[in-house]
Amino acid sequence: MMRLCAVLLICLSSSLLTVQAAPPAHWSVGYHRLTFLDPLDLQPMKAIAFYPSSGREHQSRIGSYMIQATEDAKVAIGRYPLLMLSHGNTGTPLALHDLATSLARKGFIVVAVLHPGDNYKDQSRLGTLSNLYGRPMQISEAITATLGDPMLSPYVEAEDVGVIGYSAGGETALILAGAQPNLERLRRYCQERPDDKDACNTKGELIVDRDDLQPVADPRVHALLLMAPLSLMFGRHTLADVHVPVLMYSGGADKLVFPDKNAAALARKLPVAPQFKLIAGAGHFVFMAPCSEAQFKATPGLCTDAEGVNREDIHRDLIHEAGSFFAKTLSVPSHGGMQTADQTDQ
DSSP states (O other): OHHHHHHHHHHHHHHHHHHHHSOOOOOEEEEEEEEEEOTTTOOEEEEEEEEEESSOOOEEEETTEEEEOEETOOBOSEEEEEEEEEOOTTOOGGGGHHHHHHHHHTTOEEEEEOOTTSSSSOOTTTTBHHHHHHHHHHHHHHHHHHHTOTTTGGGEEEEEEEEEEETHHHHHHHHHTTOOOOHHHHHHHHHHOTTOTTTTTTTTOOBOOOSSOOOOOOTTEEEEEEESOOOTTOOTGGGTTOOSOEEEEEETTOSSSOTTTTHHHHHHHOSSOOEEEEETTOOGGGGSOOOOHHHHHHOHHHHOOOTTOOHHHHHHHHHHHHHHHHHHHSOOOEESSOOOHHHHTO
16 A cells, blocks of 8 residues: 555646646747728738647747747637737838737737738828728728638637727727717818828828728727827727727827827827827837848938837837736637647647
8 A cells, every 4th residue: 555655746746747748838920911802992902810829939020120930830729819910101011020929929929010001011092081981991801811711710809800000090999989080170270280291292182082981890899909099180089999808008298299199198088098008208110120220221210219218128018918908808819728849839
């Protein structure tokens, strides 16, 4: 009997050691290119999906950015909430690559959409109604494309969709959540502040290139993260149908999208009070990923922050709070348990 008990104790101890030695759940990041049709003209448009992966992570060059993700790496077993990323006017979603990859590492699928006609390569729709109303339609089409993608669809929680909007992407996100732009508000604003070259590049008169478009909400959207949102076109009554939770950031020294007429005013008017964080001294570009040395040399205006503003610290806090916000407002990412060393090395 004594000998049997000793054997059992040894086996039990060995089992406990095995459990304790198992690594905690952790994901690397993969990325997958999506191509689908722009709902405005049925021409191909592109997006990049960042997702939790069980594969070994490599650094990849995507355009001019070095990103911690591996193309078409194995998707980690599980089902994950879907986050759509809408960039600013004339921009690229890859400017926020650290936020996208960090949220993927936390257990979200993040789809970064390049808006046709309003990006760093193509500004043909800038200042038009088709851009204002078309951007939300493009995000909706990207949601549908992701849910139908053979590689990603088995891993997406179709009912758990959030939108991340930066600058003009904030306007896009609000329309998707039910907001209705008031073009007269833009006209009045541009009469008051004609020197605002960003919002008033058309002097407050959007080009009516399409008269068949209207703002269309997407009922699949259940939470918004807004950064320096362009939102001066929304009055209290035009926001009445926005009932999703909102986490919002703005730079206190933003000279492109002034917080007093945009984020701060929006925070007072939303029917559901948002979590609103005004970052003292920060400018408009602080939400872009911290720059490499080469980027500092090439685009110092986008990379240089005011004295006392630490972009790395701001992004560390932003990533943590965004992960917590979406985990609370959308379903907690589910997965098939702890990875083994073999899974991690695949």
